Amino acid sequence: MKVFINPGHAMHGNPDPGALNGELGYRESDVVSRIGEKVKLYLERAGCEVRLLQSHNLLGECPDYGPAIVDAAESFGADVFISLHCNAFDTRARGCETLCYDDEEAGGALAMAIHRQLIETMRDKDGSMPDRGIKERKDLAVLRATNMPAVLCEIAFIDNIQDAALLIVYEDDIARAIARGVTDYQVALAG
Numbered sequence: 001m002k003v004f005i006n007p008g009h010a011m012h013g014n015p016d017p018g019a020l021n022g023e024l025g026y027r028e029s030d031v032v033s034r035i036g037e038k039v040k041l042y043l044e045r046a047g048c049e050v051r052l053l054q055s056h057n058l059l060g061e062c063p064d065y066g067p068a069i070v071d072a073a074e075s076f077g078a079d080v081f082i083s084l085h086c087n088a089f090d091t092r093a094r095g096c097e098t099l100c101y102d103d104e105e106a107g108g109a110l111a112m113a114i115h116r117q118l119i120e121t122m123r124d125k126d127g128s129m130p131d132r133g134i135k136e137r138k139d140l141a142v143l144r145a146t147n148m149p150a151v152l153c154e155i156a157f158i159d160n161i162q163d164a165a166l167l168i169v170y171e172d173d174i175a176r177a178i179a180r181g182v183t184d185y186q187v188a189l190a191g
């Protein structure tokens with residue numbers, strides 16, 4: 001299976017670091033880049049062919065700001081597309097949510113498989129981690145314009161102190177969970 005992993009925002013945070021935790025000095029672009037590298041490693045160990053490309057263009061392809069991510073996934077011939085992000089709101093909101101274009105389509109099944117693994121892993125580390133569920137989003141280019149099943153993981157809220165700690169301390173567990181979600185999906189497809 002060919003897997004395209006797209007950590008969100010700009011590589012090295014320039015021009016777009018994504019969401020921030022000012023108190024702890026964490027940037028979304030760095031957190032998702034590290035998790036993406038590890039997801040790649042675990043999926044390659046599981047026999048997948050993986051392409052990893054970070055991009056800035058969440059709401060549309062803007063070549064001025066970096067690679068055209070949907071085109072890159074198409075030309076790679078990806079079977080699945082996974083975008084990695086962290087949420088932010090008011091420093092109090094917490095939880096994990098997984099986005100797809102249409103939860104009745106294959107993207108929904110992929111979202112379900114990844115989300116189940118992510119929630120199980122994070123709840124195991126912190127039982128108070130809220131499950132915000134699977135959400136349909138029609139506005140995000142990475143979900144709308146991709147032809148393969150695509151998901152966007154909002155792994156946790158980087159601006160919340162508890163969620164941010166999970167993101168940093170359990171980065172490796174989170175990456176393994178995402179990779180397991182992909183292989184669960186692959187097994188379900190084959191079955």
Ligand SMILES: [Zn+2]
Pocket residue numbers: 008009018019028085086
């Ligand atoms: Zn983001």
